[in-house]
Amino acid sequence: MTEALTGLVLLLSLSFLRIPIAFSMVAVGFGGMAWVLGPQGAMANVGQTAFDAAINYELSVVPLFVLMGNFVTRARLSSELYTASNAFLGHRRGGLAMATIVACGGFSAICGSSLATAATMAKVAMPSMRRFGYDDSLAAGSIAAGGTLGILIPPSVLLVIYGILTQTSIGKLFAAGIMPGLVGILFYLAAVKAVIIIKPSAGPAGERQNWSQRMQALSRVWGVLLLFGIVMGGIYGGVFSPTEAAGIGAFGGFLFALFRKALNWYTFYEVLLESAATTAMLFAVLIGALLFANFINVTDFPQALLELAGQFSDTPWLVIAAILVIYVALGCVFESLSMILLTVPIFFPLVLELGYDPIWFGIVVVVITEISLITPPVGLNVFVLRGVLPDVTTSTIFRGVTPFWIADLFRLTLIVAVPALSLWLPSFVR
Amino acid sequence: MTVSTNGQVNSGASYWLGTLPSQVLGIVSCAMLFSMMMLTFVDVAGRYVFAAPLPAAYEMIAFVMPGIIFCALPHVNLNESHVTIDLLDGFIPTSVKRWQSVLVNLFSAAAVAFISWRLWARSRDHLRFGEVTDELYLELWIFSTIMSVLCAIATIAFFVNAYGYATNTKRPKKDDGVTST
Amino acid sequence: QAKTVLTYSSWLPWTHPINVELYIPWMEAIEKDSGGSIQFKRLPKGVAHPRAHLDAVRTGQADAGMSVHGYSPKRFAAYMFAELPMLGDTGTGTSIALQRTHDKFLADKNYYEGVVLIGMNTHGPGLIHHSKKLFNSPADFKGQKMRTGGPIPKKIVEAWGGVPIRQPAPKSYEILSTGVADGITFPYESLTSFKIVNLVPFSTYVPGGMYSSSHYLVLNQGKYDKMTAAERAAVDKHSGEAFALRAGKAWDLINRRGKEAAIKNGNKLQDAPAAIVDALNELNVQFQADYIAGAKAAGVDGAAILKYFNAEVAKLAK
Ligand code: NA
Numbered sequence: 052m053t054e055a056l057t058g059l060v061l062l063l064s065l066s067f068l069r070i071p072i073a074f075s076m077v078a079v080g081f082g083g084m085a086w087v088l089g090p091q092g093a094m095a096n097v098g099q100t101a102f103d104a105a106i107n108y109e110l111s112v113v114p115l116f117v118l119m120g121n122f123v124t125r126a127r128l129s130s131e132l133y134t135a136s137n138a139f140l141g142h143r144r145g146g147l148a149m150a151t152i153v154a155c156g157g158f159s160a161i162c163g164s165s166l167a168t169a170a171t172m173a174k175v176a177m178p179s180m181r182r183f184g185y186d187d188s189l190a191a192g193s194i195a196a197g198g199t200l201g202i203l204i205p206p207s208v209l210l211v212i213y214g215i216l217t218q219t220s221i222g223k224l225f226a227a228g229i230m231p232g233l234v235g236i237l238f239y240l241a242a243v244k245a246v247i248i249i250k251p252s253a254g255p256a257g258e259r260q261n262w263s264q265r266m267q268a269l270s271r272v273w274g275v276l277l278l279f280g281i282v283m284g285g286i287y288g289g290v291f292s293p294t295e296a297a298g299i300g301a302f303g304g305f306l307f308a309l310f311r312k313a314l315n316w317y318t319f320y321e322v323l324l325e326s327a328a329t330t331a332m333l334f335a336v337l338i339g340a341l342l343f344a345n346f347i348n349v350t351d352f353p354q355a356l357l358e359l360a361g362q363f364s365d366t367p368w369l370v371i372a373a374i375l376v377i378y379v380a381l382g383c384v385f386e387s388l389s390m391i392l393l394t395v396p397i398f399f400p401l402v403l404e405l406g407y408d409p410i411w412f413g414i415v416v417v418v419i420t421e422i423s424l425i426t427p428p429v430g431l432n433v434f435v436l437r438g439v440l441p442d443v444t445t446s447t448i449f450r451g452v453t454p455f456w457i458a459d460l461f462r463l464t465l466i467v468a469v470p471a472l473s474l475w476l477p478s479f480v481r
Numbered sequence: 482m483t484v485s486t487n488g489q490v491n492s493g494a495s496y497w498l499g500t501l502p503s504q505v506l507g508i509v510s511c512a513m514l515f516s517m518m519m520l521t522f523v524d525v526a527g528r529y530v531f532a533a534p535l536p537a538a539y540e541m542i543a544f545v546m547p548g549i550i551f552c553a554l555p556h557v558n559l560n561e562s563h564v565t566i567d568l569l570d571g572f573i574p575t576s577v578k579r580w581q582s583v584l585v586n587l588f589s590a591a592a593v594a595f596i597s598w599r600l601w602a603r604s605r606d607h608l609r610f611g612e613v614t615d616e617l618y619l620e621l622w623i624f625s626t627i628m629s630v631l632c633a634i635a636t637i638a639f640f641v642n643a644y645g646y647a648t649n650t651k652r653p654k655k656d657d658g659v660t661s662t
Numbered sequence: 663q664a665k666t667v668l669t670y671s672s673w674l675p676w677t678h679p680i681n682v683e684l685y686i687p688w689m690e691a692i693e694k695d696s697g698g699s700i701q702f703k704r705l706p707k708g709v710a711h712p713r714a715h716l717d718a719v720r721t722g723q724a725d726a727g728m729s730v731h732g733y734s735p736k737r738f739a740a741y742m743f744a745e746l747p748m749l750g751d752t753g754t755g756t757s758i759a760l761q762r763t764h765d766k767f768l769a770d771k772n773y774y775e776g777v778v779l780i781g782m783n784t785h786g787p788g789l790i791h792h793s794k795k796l797f798n799s800p801a802d803f804k805g806q807k808m809r810t811g812g813p814i815p816k817k818i819v820e821a822w823g824g825v826p827i828r829q830p831a832p833k834s835y836e837i838l839s840t841g842v843a844d845g846i847t848f849p850y851e852s853l854t855s856f857k858i859v860n861l862v863p864f865s866t867y868v869p870g871g872m873y874s875s876s877h878y879l880v881l882n883q884g885k886y887d888k889m890t891a892a893e894r895a896a897v898d899k900h901s902g903e904a905f906a907l908r909a910g911k912a913w914d915l916i917n918r919r920g921k922e923a924a925i926k927n928g929n930k931l932q933d934a935p936a937a938i939v940d941a942l943n944e945l946n947v948q949f950q951a952d953y954i955a956g957a958k959a960a961g962v963d964g965a966a967i968l969k970y971f972n973a974e975v976a977k978l979a980k
């Protein structure tokens with residue numbers, strides 16, 4: 052118990068000193084193992100963990116889903132989505148922000164990453180919201196929040212990693228993410244509406260489009276539907292495994308980018324490099340988190356936690372509530388992947404022991420990590436927007452995401468309270 | 482010594498030890514990523530069209546993974562695009578920030594150098610015990626050695642950064658697009 | 663109160679039948695026979711990749727753990743006969759014969775440098791499970807997508823015109839339920855532990871097994887050396903042939919449970935007809951030659967090993 056808690060405090064301290072989280076975890080994970088196991092075992096574990104984490108067939112989904120997202124971004128499928136949702140919603144007050152949310156949801160269906168979704172939609176949606184005089188906070192907030200849908204609506208890199216960590220069916224996890232994702236869209240739309248009621252000037256109405264314009268805009272999103280259909284249809288139709296689906300999806304995205312003449316040699320190189328760099332960055336975090344988890348594994352902490360939870364076996368919801376509170380707190384500082392890698396190995400056995408469904412818990416975990424992406428002080432989606440929109444301050448964006456953050460708490464409560472919301476669709480998956 | 486707009490050094494030791502290797506290895510990483518995508522596609526297509534999947538595609542994909550990761554690492558390190566909590570940045574004076582950046586890069590260098598060393602030790606064990614992959618019987622020590630060497634090159638990238646901050650040829654950057662899941 | 667605490671690392675979940683029926687009882691037996699002086703601490707998750715468990719125990723990342731000879735096919739080339747077809751019908755017989763073969767031919771080869779070898783065993787006979795049909799001839803394999811693990815089943819599937827699918831074992835449910843794979847090669851036990859009894863209602867058993875796989879259990883050398891004589895005696899009592907017997911019985915038990923679950927589910931089970939047995943015997947000639955060549959490269963007499971092993975299995979079957 053002492054070792055684990057000391058380790059956690061050290062990890063936070065180092066990270067706050069601006070040392071990359073990956074390397075803070077390497078240092079604390081190794082130091083902790085050396086403390087518990089002795090230096091020989093700890094040193095051997097570092098080499099072994101780095102080697103085996105990198106050489107991993109199943110994790111090939113990470114670079115491939117990232118690559119798919121980057122290809123479809125170049126193929127400008129995102130702008131068509133935005134145009135289409137705009138044609139239907141843009142004429143309302145706050146309509147452009149609503150259109151942003153819907154387009155984010157649509158883009159999430161072909162992109163496995165939240166940050167890519169936020170970055171992409173920022174480039175498409177921000178200029179038009181500014182043109183119509185939207186508050187920067189509402190505009191940026193809707194993009195940052197809408198982007199979080201990327202890891203819940205399938206395909207999703209995080210659901211895959213959860214599936215690999217817990218040996219849960221990835222096909223079922225993907226199916227389970229759909230309804231909570233749609234609920235997320237509805238709640239976010241409600242959040243926009245609430246902002247407009249409080250401050251009507253935050254989101255002026257755009258131009259109304261007639262039905263023929265709407266139908267025309269809608270007919271252009273076939274590319275998104277096709278790609279989503281191939282990836283999901285392939286998985287559920289038994290044509291390929293979810294691991295292979297990432298490669299097929301990336302290839303599909305590549306063909307789209309190619310045929311839309313969105314690729315020249317340089318942009319092609321940029322897409323690949325960006326995806327490879329993201330992969331390297333994610334795997335640095337992965338190796339660090341594995342080392343930290345290996346340290347926790349050899350301490351008494353997991354056992355102590357299980358025993359503690361055992362005392363609450365009559366009121367398991369208390370344990371779930373405690374886990375949720377811990378997640379929201381961790382979500383303040385950690386980004387999504389480190390959070391899942393650090394906590395799932397600890398909490399998952401606990402949750403199973405209490406008799407909860409692993410698929411449901413996966414969705415709960417991913418929804419919470421979505422929230423962490425827009426929770427201050429460290430909200431990666433917010434930082435991404437800062438990068439894409441350098442003239443909007445961080446505090447403006449955080450102010451803008453607050454209504455969405457509140458909507459997320461309602462959604463989380465709903466998903467926790469009504470497991471059927473997550474478990475109904477997967478019940479049809481063989 | 483010339484410094485381009487993005488703060489990258491274009492000549493001198495920092496170029497030869499940092500920028501150039503990161504660019505060359507970056508291209509290698511890209512090539513491997515694209516090959517992995519094609520491998521998956523051809524494997525699945527082969528299974529249906531010819532009832533013959535690509536032999537050992539599983540193993541090839543698994544072993545291309547470290548190549549993609551560790552070849553892109555120098556690029557990521559040099560650009561300092563790792564996930565970082567920069568919460569206290571607003572409270573730290575610029576003069577301190579410079580030395581903070583030096584220390585952060587040295588710490589990161591130590592971490593990656595340590596991994597490089599441990600991978601090297603791993604490769605010696607792989608060699609000594611004759612560990613091979615289970616389909617193609619490829620020697621594992623070749624992969625662990627390559628990973629170790631690439632990690633060492635990635636370590637140098639951090640030293641280049643630390644040197645840049647220390648000599649004031651590199652300035653602490655504002656947060657730009659972080660990429661993650 | 664324990665004098666020696668041993669950490670055990672398992673890359674299989676603790677609820678896996680083989681942990682419940684073999685490794686946990688083995689730990690408990692030692693704890694009991696040491697009078698409580700030895701205590702095992704079961705780590706919540708494995709400390710390393712399955713392939714790396716021998717190294718993990720050698721370097722003290724954990725004090726005890728098991729792995730599979732086939733994961734190190736070059737290092738353990740001398741043991742690869744334990745993956746061949748038609749070794750024997752029981753885990754007990756083949757495990758004891760394997761242990762005796764090790765004791766007679768391989769114990770002095772220093773293959774387990776830096777660790778104490780507790781013992782070894784096979785997982786009993788592996789067989790063919792399919793979603794749609796029983797297999798009556800090699801031609802039935804034509805075009806069938808079969809998930810295989812290890813080189814022997816893969817070579818058999820390829821030789822008979824099937825399409826081998828290489829996916830991790832925990833993905834079995836997913837690939838069978840969606841139809842990415844039409845069938846799978848496993849011992850009976852895996853039908854229940856991977857929850858695929860319903861998905862593959864047709865099982866074809868080749869007498870003696872279509873293939874097998876061998877496992878070994880090791881202890882950290884330093885920890886063993888530091889034990890008292892009484893503690894070492896408690897460990898030794900459950901090592902070697904005693905371990906092989908325990909492990910073989912455990913595999914026979916859980917394989918039988920898997921088979922009973924299949925029967926209870928109304929699955930169709932059959933012994934392979936002569937067409938398959940003959941064709942497999944034909945392939946086995948090459949497999950055995952390959953083994954002997956690999957063993958020769960590793961400096962051991964594979965032919966003598968095979969002969970001795972088969973004789974021991976026959977002797978034990980009586
Ligand atoms: Na998605």
Ligand code: NA
Nearest residue numbers: 382383423429
């Ligand atoms: Na956060």
